[in-house]
Amino acid sequence: MRFWGNVTVAATNAAVETGYDMKPELTGREIDSFYHLSDAPVEHRSCRGISCFAGKILNPEGWQQALSQWPPVYCLGKCYASPATTEIIEQPRIEIHCPEGIVLDGVADQSKLSVQDYGYAALRKALRNPAEAVVAEIEASQLRGRGGAGFPAGKKWRAVFNEPGATKYVVANADEGDHGSYIDRFIMERTPHRLIESLALAGYAVGASKGYIYLRKEYPVAEVAVRKALLEAEEAGWLGADIYGSSFSFEIEVVIGQGSYVCGEETSLLNSIEHRRPEVRSRPPFPTQSGLFGAPTLVNNVETLASVPWIVLNGGEAYAEKGFSTSRGTKAISLNSLFNQPGLYEIEFGMPLRTILEVLGGGLKTGDFKAVIVGGPLTGLVHPREFGTLFGFDEMHAIGASIGHGGIVAFDQHTRMDEFLAHVFEFGAIESCGKCTPCRLGSRRAQVLFANRAEGGCLSAQEESELKEILDAIRRTSLCGHGTGLAAVAASVFEKFGEEF
Ligand SMILES: Cc1cc2nc3c(=O)[nH]c(=O)nc-3n(C[C@H](O)[C@H](O)[C@H](O)COP(=O)(O)O)c2cc1C
Ligand code: SF4
Incomplete structure (x- = not known):
């Protein structure tokens, strides 16, 4: 199916109802050209x-x-x-290293794959209570978003709940673009009903009757699993009209991404669902106020949503008892192939990073660590002298790094930092949405300079000062985390591996 071809009647009606101008600014071809995989097979x-x-x-x-x-x-x-x-x-090793698995429960053994085995107990419970009770439990849980920014989920849910209007949306961000992360992938492949139930719970809580799953094209197995589960859920009455004898009706549409990293950014993602050019939107207004088709919209990451059924069943306070500091609950992490024991692990926040890397991961196949990144390609590196840091949002932030989505990529002593930066900035240039000039053009120029350096050339004094200016402009003027992340990763390399420059 051509990407352009699936504007739904429901979406169009919603836009008419909310007075939102959904006329595309560009032709389908021009929008298609934004994506890397719109015509290409995976x-x-x-x-x-x-x-x-x-x-x-x-x-x-x-x-x-x-x-x-x-x-x-x-x-x-x-x-x-x-x-x-x-x-x-x-397939990866999948293990739970906390007293009780929440987001990876049923993922290793696939014991909750079918609609019968899954059971929809949380939705059943929630529908017997007022919608606001679900919002209150999410607030009490202190759950923070797992998609990258760590924003308190309860605040977002309350904001959408408080918005007036009959048309609202909930969106699962299943774009999982952070290199190193394969958490959402396995949640969707092996417990797709947990995602469906979570979206329905979110819809019930905030007053939305339609949900979207924005799923990347690179995950065809997850797409099949999710689509099959949607049919099963509809047949079993967990989606559709008057769910479980209540007056709550809810439907879910799957939208397949087309190979663009920046479409994981929530406003770019909303533009993509609307068939607009998926550039990042300026904020305010925030999606909670004016999101999809101009209606209040809740956007949450798949793993964030995957905690919701447990919170509804066990209570927000029980969830908040897990973890530590300002990072409550559990987190899935994924380790890359350089580890002796690469795989997917669920842990409670507060575990020292060193335990994750050396005990769970078992150290590296190829020698000593040079560095790790935890939160995707656009966050600061962690130096081995910082491995004692406890795994938590604020603790990682304090060392110039990030939890991000929890994909841990280790680098061994073979990695050269100029090559690494050339690689990251090439990615940054290819994936820039193009809205901010320093991100669009500066990332390419910086990539060329880093690549020249990596190929043995020395930067002239003029090129060095040009590079500094470019990085400074990207840091100061970027509208989204793509650009600021590029600047952050370069700054962390200069700070922590300065001797290589
Ligand atoms: C360049 C960029 C790419 C992003 N990609 C993703 C992604 O692939 N998946 C995701 O869940 N969040 C991604 N995010 C974060 C989203 O914008 C947003 O914060 C998140 O979906 C909100 O959900 P949460 O609060 O549950 O984390 C990205 C952000 C930026 C700036
Ligand atoms: S920083 Fe880059 S990706 Fe983000 S809005 Fe600006 S141009 Fe687009």
């Missing part, structure tokens, strides 16, 4: 993501193949086997 692809860059020593030919392919695919969610290709069918 079969026979090699991944060019940062965990594949980090693991290239394990398969240099595979990495060369990735570099030769166009358009590039940035992250196939197979970082446990990187450098990855679409042909890899190997």
Whole structure:
């Protein structure tokens, strides 16, 4: 199906109701051209993501193949086997390292795959209580968003709940673009009903009757699992009109992304669902006020949503008892192929990073750590001297790093930092939405300078000061975390690995 072709009647009606101008500004072809994979198949692809860059020593030919392919695919969610290709069918180790699994419950053994085994107990419970009770439990849980920013979920849910109007939306961000993360992928492949139930709970709580799952094209197995589960849920009466004898009606539409990293940014994602050019929107207004088709919209990451049924069943306070400091509950983390024990692990917040890397991950196959990144390609590096840091949002932030989505990519001593920066900035340039000039043009120029440096050239004094100006402009003027993240990763390399420059 062409991307342009699926504007739904319901969406159009909603836009008319809310007085929102959904006339596309550009033609379908012009919008399609934004995406890397709008026409390209995802079969026979090699991944060019940062965990594949980090693991290239394990398969240099595979990495060369990735570099030769166009358009590039940035992250196939197979970082446990990187450098990855679409042909890899190997599955990761999946373990729960906390007293009770919440988001990975049923993921390893697939014991909750069918609608009968899953059961929809949380939705059943919620529908017997007022909608606001669900919002209150999410607030009490102190759950923070797992998609990257760590924003308190309860605040967002309350904001959408408080908005007047009959038309509201809930959106699951299943774009999982952060290289190194394959958490949402396995939640969706192996417990798709948890995502469906979570979206229905969110819809009930905030007063939305329609939900969207924005799912990346690079995850075809997850798409099949989610679509199958949607049919089962409809047949079983967990979606549709008057669910479980209540007056609550809810439907879910799946929208498949087309290979753009920036579409994981929530406002770009909303533009993409609306079939507009998926550039990042200026805020305010925030999506909670004016989001999809101009209506109040709740956007949450898949893993954030996956905690919701447990919170509804056990209470927000019970959830808040887990974890530590300002990071409550549990977190799934994924480790890349350089680890001796790559895989998907659920832990409580507060575990020292060193325990994650050396006990769960078992250290590296190829020698000592040089650095790790935890929160995707656009966050600061963690130096081995910082491995004693406790795993928490604020604690990671304090060392110039981030929890991000929890995909941990380790780099060994073979990694050269100028090559790393050239790689990250190439990714940044290819994936920039183009709205801010320093991000659009500066990232490309910085990539060229880093690449020249990596190829043995020395930067002239003029080029060095040009680079400094570019990074400063990107840091100061970027509208979203894509640009600020590029500046942050460069700053962390200069600060922590300055001796290499
Ligand atoms: C460039 C960029 C890419 C992003 N990609 C993703 C993504 O792939 N998945 C995701 O859940 N959030 C992503 N985010 C974060 C979203 O904008 C948003 O904060 C998140 O979906 C909100 O959900 P949460 O509060 O549950 O984390 C991205 C942000 C930026 C700036
Ligand atoms: S920082 Fe980059 S990706 Fe973000 S809005 Fe600006 S141009 Fe787009």
